[in-house]
Amino acid sequence: MKLIYCHCSLYNPGGMERVLLNKVIWLKAHTDWDIKVVTTDQKQKATFYPFPEDVCIIDLGINYSDDNVLSPLKKIWGYLHRRKLHKQRLTELLLNEHADIVISLYPSESSFIPQIKDGSKKVLELHFNKFFRLHYNRKGLLGIVDWWRTRQDEKIARRFDKFVVLTQEDCGYWGILPNLVVIPNAALRLGDCRSDATQQRVIAVGRLDYQKGFDRLIKAWEIVQKDRKCRSWQLDIFGQGEWREMLQKMIDKAGLGQSAHIHPPTSQIGKEYANSSLLVMSSNYEGFPMVMIEAMACGLPVVSFDYKCGPRDIIDNGVNGLIVSNGDIEGLAHAMTRLMGDEDYRKMLSQNARKVVETYSEEAVMAKWIELFSNLAKP
Known part of the structure; x- marks a missing residue:
């Protein structure tokens, strides 16, 4: 054929x-x-x-x-x-x-x-x-x-x-x-990459443009950083695109330069998942978020806006991740701080997240x- x-x-x-x-x-x-x-x-x-x-x-x-x-x-x-x-x-x-x-x-x-x-x-x-x-x-x-x-x-x-x-x-x-x-x-296992959900690091991955909504993530991260218990955590965004300069200016203006960073894409994204404890998806829309199921296969619980389409099909809210009403910046920040402040809960979600490979x-x-x-x- x-x-x-x-x-x-x-x-x-x-x-x-x-x-x-x-x-x-x-x-x-x-x-x-x-x-x-x-x-x-x-x-x-x-x-x-x-x-x-x-x-x-x-x-x-x-x-x-x-x-x-x-x-x-x-x-x-x-x-x-x-x-x-x-x-x-x-x-x-x-x-x-x-x-x-x-x-x-x-x-x-x-x-x-x-x-x-x-x-x-x-x-x-x-x-x-x-x-x-x-x-x-x-x-x-x-x-x-x-x-x-x-x-x-x-x-x-x-x-x-x-x-x-x-x-x-x-x-x-x-x-x-x-x-x-x-x-x-399909949810592919990226080699032997596994997160133990103990690293004080949040990761986001995608093209730096309107679709991925990283401007909304940065606004939420500004709220997160007001919580003293979360100030030791880092946000690392991996991607390239026309919004890079604008997003960097948002980070600088909000005084987040010590905790939020934008990195170029990497072909070793599995290693980055393994060195993180939480994936955040702030997209305005998707078809089926490949990043989400890849990260979950590596053991990352997900905090995601309820955008069209994907989160409702993939995330069992409170079991392998958290879903927040689309556009609720404060809700996204609260969901992140909830997981960042509770290692036992993160580890439970992490174990359940790995099961995504059974379905996909x-x-x-x-x-x-x-x-x-x-x-x-x-x-």
């Missing part, structure tokens, strides 16, 4: 890229399938994560991201022009490749890929949630476009042979779609993908 995954790029240390890598590695180890990855914005950069050498990566050179600095009208015009070029180049490639199944990770080809009659089955894999375009609350013309595209997403999803979402929560938002399937991401084991998750692909490939 031949699979082709379509994604924007592979040079960022993001969750989608890590999930794709994990799936590709598993498939190459357990099948003889031919797997290729097609990108639009790789720009001749190296992949952040090392993909297997026998997985061919093809970049179409569309470069949608080049238009990010333009005005709204020029951005829309540029997007339409690049999408036309994208459709031409991807059509030519798929007609030559004769793949059995083509999987779109919901970048721009999702709007036209079912129209490409290359004989392959088409799968749409959503790593966000139904409302991801609206979480930014953009105003004016771009806000209207976000609203219109959200309305179109259901029409787009219906055109695929299968539409895969990551959580039962998100599944409920889409309603009854005949092609809808729920397959979560790689074997169980990949069995669902094998079943889906095998059924689609049947004549």
